Amino acid sequence: MITLEAVHKSFGPKRVLRGVDLTIPKGESMVIIGGSGTGKSVMLKSVLGLVTPDQGKISVDGQDVTHAQIGRDRDAFLARFGMLFQGGALFDSLTVWQNVAFRLLRGSLKRPKAEAREIAIEKLRRVGLTPDVADLFPSELSGGMQKRVGLARAIAAEPEIIFFDEPTTGLDPIMSGVINDLIREIVVEMGATAMTITHDMTSVRAIADKVAMLHDGVIKWTGPIAQMDESGDPYLDQFIHGRAEGPIEAVR
Ligand SMILES: Nc1ncnc2c1ncn2[C@@H]1O[C@H](COP(=O)(O)OP(=O)(O)O)[C@@H](O)[C@H]1O
Ligand SMILES: [Mg+2]
Secondary structure, eight states: OOEEEEEEEEETEEEEEEEEEEETTTEEEEEEEEEEESSSHHHHHHTTTTTTSSSEEEEEEEETSSSSSHHHHHHHHHEEEEEEEETTOOOTTTTTTHHHGGGGSSSSGOOOOOHHHHHHHHHHHHHTOGGGGGOOGGGOOOOOHHHHHHHHHHHHOOOOOEEEEEETTTHHHHHHHHHHHHHHHHHHHHHHHEEOOOSSSHHHHHHOOOEEEEEEEEEEEEEEEESTTTTHHHHHHHHHHHOSSSOOOOOO
């Protein structure tokens, strides 16, 4: 469904992606791990066309999307994706239901307002929130509830592909577990292709079919979750066990 071939991206002198190769088959859940600042979000943004690679090729469902399209094509392309942003990124000035239904209230996915609200309430219910939160504002919710709203928004338009950027950052371990389980259930039930970025190993184990580790601008290791612990790759081992000593130098 998604392929990256020899993707390079620099920002000034900083070479962030240095030849990323990755394939995410349709209906699978791929989790990308790697240290802070290694380029995980840049990789995700390059698939969405929010960042344009300097070199290489990105395809989605057989279509070359390396260079962001414009206009109607772009709208149709983005309509296939759902996205849970790092930090939630809810709109403060919109109510919960308006956040969830954001894409159903405008653009190519536009529905009548009453229908959009009904879908929002159904999606809120799917993530464990009752209809009475629909008319609250994001600031009135706890961190865990905000994540659930972000998740409801990501699935509101029933996308084929869902991206989760650090879905558990800032949550306590119990709430992280709840969100991880919810992500897994929803991805399976929707049959969606999913790409999750995280440095939380409990998320990896809960969400992944396959894992890929980004380090030094390339995918150092990729394989099924069942092979992660026996990879024999010193970089992956250091990361999954959180060791200070190893080939990955901690930036202090
Ligand atoms: N638009 C940008 N302009 C300049 N530098 C950027 C930009 N986006 C990301 N970077 C840099 O690229 C590196 C990777 O960032 P990012 O992909 O956000 O890391 P992470 O793996 O933590 O998600 C960082 O050093 C960041 O500062
Ligand atoms: Mg990031």
